[in-house]
Amino acid sequence: MNLNKLFTKKSMHSPSNDGEDGHHELKKHLGALNLTAIGIGAIIGAGIFVITGQAAADFAGPAITLSFVIAAIICIFAGLCYAELSSMIPVSGGSYSYAYIALGELPAWIVGWMLTSQLLFSSATVAVGWSGYCMNLLKDFGFQLPYSLSSAPILYTPELGLHWSGAFINLPAVILIGVVGIFITIGIKAAATFNNIMVVIKLCTVALFIILGIAYVNTDNWHPFIPENTGVFGQYGWSGILRGAGLVFFAYIGFDTVATMAQESKNPQKDLPRGILGSLAICTVAYVITALILTGVISYKFLSVPDPMSVALDAMGSQMIWLKYIVKLAIIAGLASVALVQLLALTRIFMTISKDGLLPRAFSKVHTKTKTPVFSSILTAIACMAAAGLFPIAVLGSLVVMSTLIIFAIVCLGVLILRYTHPEFERPFKVPLVPIIPAVGILCCVAQMGFLPIDTWAQLIVWLAIGLTVYFQYSRHHSNLRLPR
Numbered sequence: 001m002n003l004n005k006l007f008t009k010k011s012m013h014s015p016s017n018d019g020e021d022g023h024h025e026l027k028k029h030l031g032a033l034n035l036t037a038i039g040i041g042a043i044i045g046a047g048i049f050v051i052t053g054q055a056a057a058d059f060a061g062p063a064i065t066l067s068f069v070i071a072a073i074i075c076i077f078a079g080l081c082y083a084e085l086s087s088m089i090p091v092s093g094g095s096y097s098y099a100y101i102a103l104g105e106l107p108a109w110i111v112g113w114m115l116t117s118q119l120l121f122s123s124a125t126v127a128v129g130w131s132g133y134c135m136n137l138l139k140d141f142g143f144q145l146p147y148s149l150s151s152a153p154i155l156y157t158p159e160l161g162l163h164w165s166g167a168f169i170n171l172p173a174v175i176l177i178g179v180v181g182i183f184i185t186i187g188i189k190a191a192a193t194f195n196n197i198m199v200v201i202k203l204c205t206v207a208l209f210i211i212l213g214i215a216y217v218n219t220d221n222w223h224p225f226i227p228e229n230t231g232v233f234g235q236y237g238w239s240g241i242l243r244g245a246g247l248v249f250f251a252y253i254g255f256d257t258v259a260t261m262a263q264e265s266k267n268p269q270k271d272l273p274r275g276i277l278g279s280l281a282i283c284t285v286a287y288v289i290t291a292l293i294l295t296g297v298i299s300y301k302f303l304s305v306p307d308p309m310s311v312a313l314d315a316m317g318s319q320m321i322w323l324k325y326i327v328k329l330a331i332i333a334g335l336a337s338v339a340l341v342q343l344l345a346l347t348r349i350f351m352t353i354s355k356d357g358l359l360p361r362a363f364s365k366v367h368t369k370t371k372t373p374v375f376s377s378i379l380t381a382i383a384c385m386a387a388a389g390l391f392p393i394a395v396l397g398s399l400v401v402m403s404t405l406i407i408f409a410i411v412c413l414g415v416l417i418l419r420y421t422h423p424e425f426e427r428p429f430k431v432p433l434v435p436i437i438p439a440v441g442i443l444c445c446v447a448q449m450g451f452l453p454i455d456t457w458a459q460l461i462v463w464l465a466i467g468l469t470v471y472f473q474y475s476r477h478h479s480n481l482r483l484p485r
Helices: 003-007 032-043 046-088 095-102 105-140 171-186 188-216 237-252 255-264 268-297 308-315 318-355 374-390 393-421 436-450 454-478
Strands: 154-157 161-164
Touching: 003 105, 032 188, 032 255, 032 268, 032 318, 046 095, 046 105, 046 237, 046 255, 046 268, 046 308, 046 318, 046 393, 046 436, 095 105, 095 318, 095 393, 105 171, 105 318, 105 374, 105 393, 105 454, 154 393, 171 318, 171 374, 188 268, 188 308, 188 318, 237 268, 237 393, 237 436, 255 268, 255 393, 268 308, 308 318, 318 374, 393 436, 393 454
Parallel strands: none
Antiparallel strands: 154 161
């Protein structure tokens, strides 16, 4: 085996970057506003509506707001690097394509495999959270699915490992992904329109919760703002804030999804950076304020539940019962858009990888009428339905965070490498203070990975082993860069 071939780099002007024969096959519907909405649609979801309560209750207390700030700083470094690369290399595939050009084929495959776990399991995680809110709302009206049809059959605990719960399938989560799969198969315009509506609903929900919640804030709930550490690393104190940052980092996953929409962007050089940084800025402000209100309305000790906002609304009193139903409905609608955006991005990743020969050609075949990769869309939806129906959030979410940190670190590294190897490339957007910002971004991602539990590292090793097996058994033998010209 020639090791040098594993790091063969793709030209930025390779035809497969743009489609067959250098022509775009996908319709260009998306402007800066659409891209920003797609970013917000991917970001605001299970992170703020579900995970915030657990992170506050178990790790950081009211200082969960600091955890959000720390996670946002890491994302800002990565976001700036994404903005430069997306403006310089406006092609579908996002960080996979950037890695192929900057680092070579094997690193690109690893990034693509990490993107698969990030987007696939993130969508499944959101679907499980959606199922929880949906069941909670139905329960308010006296209807409830049996446990066997509304819970994950496979559970995981450090003591028992993987074990059966006694349930059969999480049916609501499966149904959601099935509907989302139909939307992404129909076409990007239908998906973007649905997403824009959901984004407006989500932002209005967050704004309504903040505006009405201010009057019910009890500042005593913020004291102590940083609860004293229990003596166990990660349980409150500053170590708890850092551990909380690792958990709420999930809340920011999604802004990088914008970079995968390059071939459907009207003006990718300008609109992609605007979409990435704009969605990240809007969501950061919304997260910090929402976390303050949430922990101010009710003590963080009561927030370790699947629906923390519902608990806070209950604490506001019976006069807020109308708001409780509105917020739950809006959250249910909003979470659906997150699953849609993540799966939509994954089909575009598969499409790009397939055009490079690293996956079968069926993944990149575009339907003549819908102008979407139908095979990829259907297969992605089926895989996500299986994950959402079988596994709980605890199993799905941990690998998502680890995969994302690896991707962000490689993106930051790509900016450094391309600045020195290809200074001649036109960069409509430039990361300031290079090499400081990319280097700090890498260090922050690696440090945050160190705060994740050993179980997550074990999951990563297994996932990487599967991906490398696929690469060495199939992908490297079918790579376009290895085929005779």
